[in-house]
Amino acid sequence: MSKGAISQFIEKYYLHFNAAALVDAAKDYEKQLQGGSKMLVSLAGAMSTAEIGKIFAEMIRKDKVHIVSCTGANLEEDVMNLVAHSHYKRVPNYRDLTPKDEWGLLEKGLNRVTDTCIPEEEAFRRIQHRIVKIWKDAEEKGERFFPHEFLYRLLLSGALEEHYEIDIKDSWMYAAAEKNLPMVVPGWEDSTLGNIFASYVLKGELKASTMKSGIEYMTFLADWYxxxxxNGIGFFQIGGGIAGDFPICVVPMLYQDMERTDTPFWSYFCQISDSTTSYGSYSGAVPNEKITWGKLDIDTPKHIIESDATIVAPLIFAYLLDM
Structure with missing residues (x-):
C-alpha cells in the first residue's frame, strides 16, 4: 500500500535531528513488522488522557502492536474518557493558576493533568460501582484476574455502553479488549482504581489476592516473551518510568536469573522521551546503556527521540498505518 499524505510529509520535511530520528524509528518499526517480529508498546505519562486512543486503537486493530505495558493511570483513563468525555475541562492557561485556583478545581471535582481536568464524579464514580461488582463476583467464585482483565470484562459486558460519550473506535482499551490483547500493568496500585481496590481490602470487603500481582505479571510476560x-520482539517506549522499566527487564531475567542462555535480546528499541541522563535517570538512559544490562544487543536497531510523545507518537503511528 502506498503511503498517505502524512507519511509523505514527514519523509519530505523531517530530515534532521529529532525529526529525522522520528522517521528512522518509524521505518525500522515497519521493518520489524515486515520481518514477522512482534512489538511491545509501553505507555507512560498521561497518553490516554491525551486521547492517544484515537490512533492507537487502530494500531491494535491492524496488528501493529502485539502486547502493551502501561501504567494503571493509562489503563483506566482511556475508559474514563470513553464514559465522561463531555465533562472533561481544558485549562489552556494552566501555567497561570494560583494555589487558590487549583483548590477551586478540587472543589468542583476536577482533577488536573497539565491542561486537562478529569471529572471525578462522572469518570471515577461512573466506573466504580460496576467494577467493584465484577471484583466481588470473581472473588465469590474463587477467581483471580489481572487488573486489565477485569477492565476487559467490564467493557465487553456492555455495562458502560449507555454512558459512551465518544466513538467506541477511539478507545484503545476497547480495541484491546476485543482482541484480548496481552498486557502488563506494573505498579497498578498507583492508580485511582488501585486505590479504590485497596480501600475495599481495608474495609474487609475484598481480599488482596483476588487481584493478580506484579510478580504474576512478570511471570506471565516471561512466558509470553x-x-x-x-522472529524477534521489538520495544517501543512512550515516555519512561515503570511502564518501560518493568517489561524491558524480562530479557536479563530470563537470560541471567533463569539461565536460559538462548533467550534473544529485544530486536528493536525506540524511546520517545524528554528525560536526560544527567541525574542518573533510568527513563532517560540512552539505548547503549541498556546493552550493559543485558537488554539490547550490539546490533539492535536503537532510536531515541528527545521530544514530546503527544506530538511524536501519533506521527509514527500514522506512518505505520500508511496515513
Whole structure:
C-alpha cells in the first residue's frame, strides 16, 4: 500500500535531528513488522488522557502492536474518557493558576493533568460501582484476574455502553479488549482504581489476592516473551518510568536469573522521551546503556527521540498505518 499524505510529509520535511530520528524509528518499526517480529508498546505519562486512543486503537486493530505495558493511570483513563468525555475541562492557561485556583478545581471535582481536568464524579464514580461488582463476583467464585482483565470484562459486558460519550473506535482499551490483547500493568496500585481496590481490602470487603500481582505479571510476560520471540520482539517506549522499566527487564531475567542462555535480546528499541541522563535517570538512559544490562544487543536497531510523545507518537503511528 502506498503511503498517505502524512507519511509523505514527514519523509519530505523531517530530515534532521529529532525529526529525522522520528522517521528512522518509524521505518525500522515497519521493518520489524515486515520481518514477522512482534512489538511491545509501553505507555507512560498521561497518553490516554491525551486521547492517544484515537490512533492507537487502530494500531491494535491492524496488528501493529502485539502486547502493551502501561501504567494503571493509562489503563483506566482511556475508559474514563470513553464514559465522561463531555465533562472533561481544558485549562489552556494552566501555567497561570494560583494555589487558590487549583483548590477551586478540587472543589468542583476536577482533577488536573497539565491542561486537562478529569471529572471525578462522572469518570471515577461512573466506573466504580460496576467494577467493584465484577471484583466481588470473581472473588465469590474463587477467581483471580489481572487488573486489565477485569477492565476487559467490564467493557465487553456492555455495562458502560449507555454512558459512551465518544466513538467506541477511539478507545484503545476497547480495541484491546476485543482482541484480548496481552498486557502488563506494573505498579497498578498507583492508580485511582488501585486505590479504590485497596480501600475495599481495608474495609474487609475484598481480599488482596483476588487481584493478580506484579510478580504474576512478570511471570506471565516471561512466558509470553519465550513463546513469541522466534522472529524477534521489538520495544517501543512512550515516555519512561515503570511502564518501560518493568517489561524491558524480562530479557536479563530470563537470560541471567533463569539461565536460559538462548533467550534473544529485544530486536528493536525506540524511546520517545524528554528525560536526560544527567541525574542518573533510568527513563532517560540512552539505548547503549541498556546493552550493559543485558537488554539490547550490539546490533539492535536503537532510536531515541528527545521530544514530546503527544506530538511524536501519533506521527509514527500514522506512518505505520500508511496515513
Amino acid at each position: 519465550t513463546g513469541n520471540s522466534k
